[in-house]
Amino acid sequence: MTRSETDLIFSNKQSKVKDFTFDAQVVEVFPDMISRSVPGYNTIIETIAQLSQQYVSNNSNIYDLGCSLGAATLAMRKAITAQNCQIIGVDNSTAMVERCKMHINAFKGETPAEIVEGNIVDYPIHNASMVVLNFTLQFIEPNLREQVINNIANGLLPGGALVLSEKLSTDDQTCQNLLTDLHHNFKRANGYSDLEIAQKRTALEKVMLTDTVDTQITRLKNAGFTHVTPWFQCFNFYSLVAIK
Numbered sequence: 001m002t003r004s005e006t007d008l009i010f011s012n013k014q015s016k017v018k019d020f021t022f023d024a025q026v027v028e029v030f031p032d033m034i035s036r037s038v039p040g041y042n043t044i045i046e047t048i049a050q051l052s053q054q055y056v057s058n059n060s061n062i063y064d065l066g067c068s069l070g071a072a073t074l075a076m077r078k079a080i081t082a083q084n085c086q087i088i089g090v091d092n093s094t095a096m097v098e099r100c101k102m103h104i105n106a107f108k109g110e111t112p113a114e115i116v117e118g119n120i121v122d123y124p125i126h127n128a129s130m131v132v133l134n135f136t137l138q139f140i141e142p143n144l145r146e147q148v149i150n151n152i153a154n155g156l157l158p159g160g161a162l163v164l165s166e167k168l169s170t171d172d173q174t175c176q177n178l179l180t181d182l183h184h185n186f187k188r189a190n191g192y193s194d195l196e197i198a199q200k201r202t203a204l205e206k207v208m209l210t211d212t213v214d215t216q217i218t219r220l221k222n223a224g225f226t227h228v229t230p231w232f233q234c235f236n237f238y239s240l241v242a243i244k
């Protein structure tokens with residue numbers, strides 16, 4: 001991933017904090033924002049690459065849903081050894097898709113990668129050996145999440161894998177507060193001020209509605225995934241692998 005500007009989007013006091021969107025301003029700072037906001041982000045990207053070596057089969061498709069600037073796509077493209085595959089990255093932000101195409105074109109790779117502007121709620125998934133939802137499902141309207149997961153399960157080949165990374169919520173308020181405090185300390189340690197943390201939280205309040213881990217696992221099992229396991233958690237961020 002190329003270097004990006006420092007994220008200063010929430011550094012000045014705003015009279016009214018607008019709902020968070022993945023617009024051109026966010027695109028400019030996105031790599032800096034996500035690596036300073038999501039604990040373990042680089043580990044997760046590296047592990048997605050490792051999983052792609054294991055799960056991607058010859059003559060199949062790989063989908064990176066909500067691909068943003070293509071971090072997972074680029075990591076998988078470097079790692080995949082299977083033949084005659086293609087990666088399809090999908091995002092519904094025009095600004096992200098434009099910049100992502102530049103990133104993808106800047107790096108060469110054996111496996112072709114196509115970046116498409118589209119909505120993952122109704123995007124066709126076919127002949128897939130691996131699908132990545134890396135911090136994307138949490139931005140989908142809750143009542144549409146089942147449809148997204150079912151669509152992925154139907155498009156995956158038997159033995160294919162979905163990697164699902166999300167921020168979690170928990171019904172235990174004491175644990176919720178503990179994990180939130182640890183995450184905010186992580187952001188402070190990465191240079192975000194209390195004002196930035198508070199304003200970002202307000203901006204995300206209505207657009208990023210997090211599920212419990214139990215809700216996710218039940219949804220995956222109901223969709224027909226046979227094996228589901230968390231493989232990573234740091235504070236309130238985690239990642240699961242689900243195998244069909």
Ligand SMILES: C[S@@+](CC[C@H](N)C(=O)[O-])C[C@H]1O[C@@H](n2cnc3c(N)ncnc32)[C@H](O)[C@@H]1O
Pocket residue numbers: 022034065066067068069070071072090091092093096118119120121133134135136139140
């Ligand atoms: C937190 S970012 C994902 C980060 C990225 N997967 C990575 O690993 O760097 C969430 C992305 O999902 C995209 N997104 C949100 N809703 C979407 C939808 N309905 N269809 C397609 N993309 C969507 C946003 O535009 C944004 O780029």
Ligand SMILES: O=C(O)C(=O)C[C@]1(C(=O)O)C=C[C@@H](O)C=C1
Pocket residue numbers: 033034037038135167200204
């Ligand atoms: O909870 C936060 O503060 C976050 O910033 C989380 C999160 C995410 O999980 O995707 C939200 C939006 C940005 O894209 C980067 C990170």
